[in-house]
Amino acid sequence: MPPLPRSIAHLDMDAFFASVELLRYPHLRGQPVVVGGRRALATTEGQEFPCLRDYVGRGVITTATYEARALGVHSGMGLMKAGQLAPDALLLPADFEAYRHYSRLFKATVREIAPHMEDRGIDEIYLDLSALNPDGTPDGARRIAQQLQHAVREATGLSCSVGVAPNKLLAKLCSDLDKPAGITVVTAADLPARIWPLPARRINGIGPKAAARLETLGIASIGELAAADPAWLQGHFGERYGIWLHRAAHGDDERPVVTESEPKSVSRETTFERDLHPRSDKADLSQHFTRLCEQLAADLARKGYLGKTIGLKLRFDNFHTVTRDQTLATPTGDAATIRRAAGECARRVPLERRIRLLGVRVSGLVRPGDIPPHATHTPTQAELFA
Ligand code: TTP
Ligand code: MG
Ligand code: MG
Numbered sequence: 001m002p003p004l005p006r007s008i009a010h011l012d013m014d015a016f017f018a019s020v021e022l023l024r025y026p027h028l029r030g031q032p033v034v035v036g037g038r039r040a041l042a043t044t045e046g047q048e049f050p051c052l053r054d055y056v057g058r059g060v061i062t063t064a065t066y067e068a069r070a071l072g073v074h075s076g077m078g079l080m081k082a083g084q085l086a087p088d089a090l091l092l093p094a095d096f097e098a099y100r101h102y103s104r105l106f107k108a109t110v111r112e113i114a115p116h117m118e119d120r121g122i123d124e125i126y127l128d129l130s131a132l133n134p135d136g137t138p139d140g141a142r143r144i145a146q147q148l149q150h151a152v153r154e155a156t157g158l159s160c161s162v163g164v165a166p167n168k169l170l171a172k173l174c175s176d177l178d179k180p181a182g183i184t185v186v187t188a189a190d191l192p193a194r195i196w197p198l199p200a201r202r203i204n205g206i207g208p209k210a211a212a213r214l215e216t217l218g219i220a221s222i223g224e225l226a227a228a229d230p231a232w233l234q235g236h237f238g239e240r241y242g243i244w245l246h247r248a249a250h251g252d253d254e255r256p257v258v259t260e261s262e263p264k265s266v267s268r269e270t271t272f273e274r275d276l277h278p279r280s281d282k283a284d285l286s287q288h289f290t291r292l293c294e295q296l297a298a299d300l301a302r303k304g305y306l307g308k309t310i311g312l313k314l315r316f317d318n319f320h321t322v323t324r325d326q327t328l329a330t331p332t333g334d335a336a337t338i339r340r341a342a343g344e345c346a347r348r349v350p351l352e353r354r355i356r357l358l359g360v361r362v363s364g365l366v367r368p369g370d371i372p373p374h375a376t377h378t379p380t381q382a383e384l385f386a
Pocket of ligand 2: 123
């Protein structure tokens, strides 16, 4: 008998940073509010909060309430541009301390109901509900999702949206379909009717550039992607990404929900605004490369790790991706050491095409205290019995 399909949920908080701000300023509920900018703005006399129309600068929107989104503004949009669309929207500065507090709180609440949880960032998690919903019925999944939403609201005052599906890929896509405060449950049988009509870019892993490239090839919907010949996709997008696209469109994803909180690696990657040429854009590339290593070293320091294996990832303009790695004699957290090792990895890659993505990864992680001070030193008998 084949195993029952898994019941995987993706839970994502609604307009997270803005919703946390509304807990503090409940009288702003129902109004367009955006979070963004570097620092608090001065308010005009008589105003409690600054309005977008008063903003001058290059800041961008971090997030916006659904009332503000209805006016056309969204995360990533310049605040001045947003000010033209929603001049009366209120602008609040970000308070990451508060967001981290509510992030921990909602995750602890969910974990009490569904302990098989994977942390995916400040406002989202995956859950494996298979044990809680042993028959795998959509009704059972919906009941658990409702219970989760209720518990999160009780504990935090915040709303979230939940998608439940046979795997992570579909669950993530579904949690976004009925925001805010939505619950979307799909089974494999629902794929043609509910998933295939959606635009391909809804799939997590198909970014704006890949979506644009698909569109020029005549593929706009997930269904059209599913119908495309996998070999043809591989021809256009490289062997690995091509087959991944084919499988994703068929709702195929076996990745487990990983509960362990200890990371296996720490990585940073960046997709360039325009594809960079390994020779004519060498200086630019090198600068990005160094910055990536510095950010990675800062991530390691913040998380409290050193790592022994330095990995490099390059994706070319034809979407072909290569990785190389190098293992050092001793674990490091040093930006220059990481940069040097990753640079050596780069020399092992034939660089003949423009580069669209550059990534650096450090794995083989250890806590600094776990490294014996003289890892290579073997004590002598005399030392052992001293
Ligand atoms: P998201 O879950 O992407 O967005 P959201 O929670 O604000 O809204 P939605 O209801 O659509 O889920 O991101 C979570 C938080 O991460 C968001 O509140 C602010 C922050 N964020 C950024 O800092 N920059 C960004 O570009 C995005 C998209 C989010
Ligand atoms: Mg969210
Ligand atoms: Mg999110």
